[in-house]
Amino acid sequence: GENVEQHPSTLSVQEGDSAVIKCTYSDSASNYFPWYKQELGKRPQLIIDIRSNVGEKKDQRIAVTLNKTAKHFSLHITETQPEDSAVYFCAASNQAGTALIFGKGTTLSVSS
Amino acid sequence: GAGVSQSPSNKVTEKGKDVELRCDPISGHTALYWYRQSLGQGLEFLIYFQGNSAPDKSGLPSDRFSAERTGGSVSTLTIQRTQQEDSAVYLCASSNSRGRNNEQFFGPGTRLTVL
Numbered sequence: 001g002e003n004v005e006q007h008p009s010t011l012s013v014q015e016g017d018s019a020v021i022k023c024t025y026s027d028s029a030s031n032y033f034p035w036y037k038q039e040l041g042k043r044p045q046l047i048i049d050i051r052s053n054v055g056e057k058k059d060q061r062i063a064v065t066l067n068k069t070a071k072h073f074s075l076h077i078t079e080t081q082p083e084d085s086a087v088y089f090c091a092a093s094n095q096a097g098t099a100l101i102f103g104k105g106t107t108l109s110v111s112s
Numbered sequence: 113g114a115g116v117s118q119s120p121s122n123k124v125t126e127k128g129k130d131v132e133l134r135c136d137p138i139s140g141h142t143a144l145y146w147y148r149q150s151l152g153q154g155l156e157f158l159i160y161f162q163g164n165s166a167p168d169k170s171g172l173p174s175d176r177f178s179a180e181r182t183g184g185s186v187s188t189l190t191i192q193r194t195q196q197e198d199s200a201v202y203l204c205a206s207s208n209s210r211g212r213n214n215e216q217f218f219g220p221g222t223r224l225t226v227l
Contacts, residue, residue: 001170006154032214043203043218044155089154099145099168100216104154 002027004092006103013080015112023090023103024072030092033066033073034100038087047088048075080110114138116219118204124225125194133189133222137206144187145207145216146179150200158202161187194226 003026013019025033034049050057050064050073057064061080066073077084087107091100117136125131137144146158157171161181172178176194181187191198201223205216 043220046215099157099160102154
C-alpha cells in the first residue's frame with residue numbers, strides 16, 4: 001500500500017522567511033496530493049491540493065510542486081507570518097475522494 | 113451550513129470496555145472517512161464509506177474495530193474490549209465525491225482515553 005514520508009518533523013523560521021516542507025510517496029498510482037493545516041486543538045483544514053496532471057499550483061503565499069518521476073511533492077510558504085504556525089500534513093491517494101494516506105506532520109513555528 | 117460533527121468530544125473508559133463514537137457528516141456528502149490521530153503522529157486511515165458501496169476497511173488495526181453507516185448518513189465507530197493503545201483522537205471526515213473538488217472536511221474529533 002501507499003506510504004508517505006514527510007520532512008522535516010519540526011521547522012522554525014523567522015517571520016517573513018520562506019518555509020518548505022517535503023513529502024515522498026511510494027505508490028506510483030497515487031494522483032491526488034492535498035495539504036492540510038492543523039492549528040493547536042483544532043481540526044485539520046485543507047489549504048491546497050494538486051493533481052498529477054500539473055506540476056505546480058499557487059494560491060497567494062502558498063505553492064505546491066509535484067515531481068511524479070521522483071515521487072515527491074513539496075509545500076512552499078512565502079513571507080511567513082505568526083499565524084502560519086501550525087502542524088502541516090501532506091497526504092496522497094490514488095483517486096480524489098478515496099481515503100488519504102497522511103505523512104506524520106511538520107510542526108511549523110514562525111517567530112516574530 | 114453545519115460542518116461535520118462528532119460526539120462525544122471526550123471519552124474516558126476503562127480497559128476492556130466497549131465504546132461507540134458517532135459522526136454526523138455534512139448533509140449530502142456521499143463519502144465518509146474515519147481516521148485516528150495519536151500523539152505526535154499523523155492521521156492514520158481506518159475505514160472509508162462511499163455511497164452504498166461496501167466500505168474499505170483496510171485500515172482497521174484489529175477485529176476489535178468496526179464501523180457502520182446507517183442510511184448513508186450518520187456513522188458509528190465501535191471499539192470493543194478497548195486497550196490502552198487505542199487512546200487517540202478519532203477524526204471523522206466527509207466529502208462530496210460527486211463534485212470536482214473532493215476536499216475532505218474534518219470533524220472536531222473524539223478524544224478517547226483508555227485507562
